[in-house]
Amino acid sequence: MKSTLALGPAAVQHLVVDEESAGQRLDNYLFRQLKGVPKTHVYRIIRSGEVRRNKGRICASDRVQGGDVLRIPPIRLSERVAEKLAHPAPAREFPVVFEDDAFLALDKPAGVAVHGGSGVSFGVIEQMRQARPLANMLELAHRLDRETSGLLLIAKKKSALKGLQDQFRERETGKTYLALVRGVWPARLKVLDQPLHKYLLADGERRVRVVEADHPEAMRSISLVRVVRHVPSPKAMLHQYPEGFSLLEVTIKTGRTHQIRVHLSSAGHPIAGDDKYGDFELNRCLVKSGHRRMFLHAWRLRLTHPISGCAIELLAELPLELKKWADIQNLT
Structure with missing residues (x-):
């Protein structure tokens, strides 16, 4: 019996469910096994009865158990998926x-x-x-x-x-980012509690904006901000941006799409190099100075080990290009 699948051959295959996968819904289990196969096709072969467990029919919502033998019918892939x-x-x-x-x-x-x-x-x-x-x-x-x-x-x-x-869903992790923003961040501004709303541009690209709390699709979003230090502007930009930059630690209590980028920009201090919510003139100046990426880095993560239950703190030091950019050394 096989424990993995080979996609594409026009032949029935049999798959033995491992103990680690026990308890998964059949549909979710097959999504993982049949990567690249459209979900609609997976549901079709389940509904038609072509997928069998231990020679009997099985529903999409049924949970597989270790040792189950699943019959998988021939999977005929589209040219795009096959390629x-x-x-x-x-x-x-x-x-x-x-x-x-x-x-x-x-x-x-x-x-x-x-x-x-x-x-x-x-x-x-x-x-x-x-x-x-x-x-x-x-x-x-x-x-x-x-x-x-x-x-x-x-x-x-x-x-x-x-x-x-x-842990991520229940907000039990501590996720802290390092961000370099335009201007002098007000030290008193430590909590950004602003609802966010996702929407699409005319071309279908995703964007996020701050909305009022009573907006029907508002999602509460909280970011905690601490100023690490002031970073002077490069000499070539000193005349245009005399206030320089602020290096911030931003800890998110909610994990919304583009949360930090939108919160900081809405506060009047966009992230340097942000091509969606940033200061585009500033970004052009930065590119001329050799800085071509957004200064946002997932720096520290505090969590509970999912198996042992021990507390863990993980750190990813700033990459060299960001250290050079802001002349920051040995931050961690």
Whole structure:
């Protein structure tokens, strides 16, 4: 019996459910096993009875158990999906901050998406799976914006994934970012408690804005801000931006899309290099000075180990290009 699937061949396959996957809904289990196959197709073969458990019918909501033998019908892929599987993401390892049998913490570089989609063929997770073909499971425990660098957690077993996701959902983790913003941040402004709303531009691109609390789609969003230090403007920008910049620690109590970027921009202090919510004239000046990325870095993460229950603090030091930018040394 097989414990993994080969997609594409026009033949029935049989898959043995491992103990780590016990308790998962059938549909969720198959989504993980049949990566690249549209969900609509997965549901179709379940509803039609082509997927069998121990020779009997099974529903999408039924939970699989360790040792179950699943019959998987021939999976005929579209040309687009077949092409994607024939040319997978290139294998790539990323700097590891922490790793054990349960999960690993990567230091994700800026400019790399965490997963494929929305015009991106592949991201960190697809590359890691190619780099570690013997890993039973590698799943993102949370997300980071493509332009943001820093700590990214990947679960290596189902119990760890659930434990980490529960902590993020229940706001039990301490996620602190480093951000460089335009101007002098008011030291008294320590709590940003502003609801956010996601919307789409005319071209379909996603954006977020601050709204009133009574907005029908408002999501409460809280960021805590601490000023680390003042950073003078480069000489070439001193005349135009005499107030320089502020390096901030921003701890988010809620994990909304683009939360830090929108909160800081709404306060009148956009993040340097932010191409969505930033000061575009400032960004042009920064590019001329050789600074081409957004200064936002997932720096510190405090959490409870999902298996042992021990408290953990993870740190990802500022990347060299940001240290050079703000002349910051030995911050951690």
